[in-house]
Amino acid sequence: MKKLVIAAAVLACMLFVVQAATAADYNIGLMGTGSLLMNGATYSGTFMYGMSGTWTIDVDDTLWPDEADSNARWDYLWDFFVYDDTPGANAWFGNFDFATLGTVPSFEFVTTSPGGTVAGDCTFRIMIRDWNGDGVLQQTEKHGDNNITYTTSINPELGTGEFENWCGYGSISSGNFKFRNPDFLNTIQIVGSLHTQECPSPVEQTTWGTIKALYN
Numbered sequence: 201m202k203k204l205v206i207a208a209a210v211l212a213c214m215l216f217v218v219q220a221a222t223a224a225d226y227n228i229g230l231m232g233t234g235s236l237l238m239n240g241a242t243y244s245g246t247f248m249y250g251m252s253g254t255w256t257i258d259v260d261d262t263l264w265p266d267e268a269d270s271n272a273r274w275d276y277l278w279d280f281f282v283y284d285d286t287p288g289a290n291a292w293f294g295n296f297d298f299a300t301l302g303t304v305p306s307f308e309f310v311t312t313s314p315g316g317t318v319a320g321d322c323t324f325r326i327m328i329r330d331w332n333g334d335g336v337l338q339q340t341e342k343h344g345d346n347n348i349t350y351t352t353s354i355n356p357e358l359g360t361g362e363f364e365n366w367c368g369y370g371s372i373s374s375g376n377f378k379f380r381n382p383d384f385l386n387t388i389q390i391v392g393s394l395h396t397q398e399c400p401s402p403v404e405q406t407t408w409g410t411i412k413a414l415y416n
Contacts, residue, residue: 223396223398225394228250228393228394229249232244232388232390234257235380237274239261241261242256243388251309253310254309257322270381278337280294280295280296290329290330292327294325295323296324306320306321307319311362314362315362316360318359318363319359320354321353325348325349328379342378343380345376346378348373348388350373352394354370363396367398369395370394371393372393372394373391374388376389
């Protein structure tokens with residue numbers, strides 16, 4: 201019997217065991233304003249549902265043309281877009297991630313409910329529909345309602361309160377994204393979900409000598 205107990209202990213020692221983690225999912229709605237065409241390239245606001253508090257989505261635009269030259273700033277952003285000429289689904293797509301920006305956009309939710317800060321990186325993709333399929337961007341297409349989709353990744357080191365040491369990811373999007381000329385902000389509604397979970401951590405491992413000593 202003693203040998204069986206020791207064998208079981210050895211097996212437990214050899215295996216890499218991960219502590220059980222709890223998780224929480226949030227369906228969220230955000231409302232706020234912002235503009236990629238204005239210095240700061242920041243969107244911020246409050247929650248419509250799912251959480252309460254404030255949120256911010258920020259892009260490092262320090263190397264972008266200044267908002268004072270709106271044409272140069274727009275041309276800079278327009279270079280990120282690629283045209284898809286699929287008949288009936290013609291559109292321009294712009295990917296904003298590390299590969300194109302050289303930096304990673306960030307998000308931060310400062311919540312009073314559930315309470316605490318959850319933050320991390322995000323990447324986003326903007327789709328501008330070419331409604332008449334002519335391959336020429338019209339003002340109505342640029343300033344009209346377009347789609348933006350965010351993918352978020354939680355940084356556990358930035359979490360506080362209910363989100364301290366929590367990992368996770370999410371996906372949020374909006375159908376009323378607009379490129380409005382400065383000084384007009386884009387009022388935007390963003391909906392989606394956020395999956396959070398306690399970051400897994402290994403159970404403390406010990407040596408064979410320590411285990412053997414317990415049963416001598």
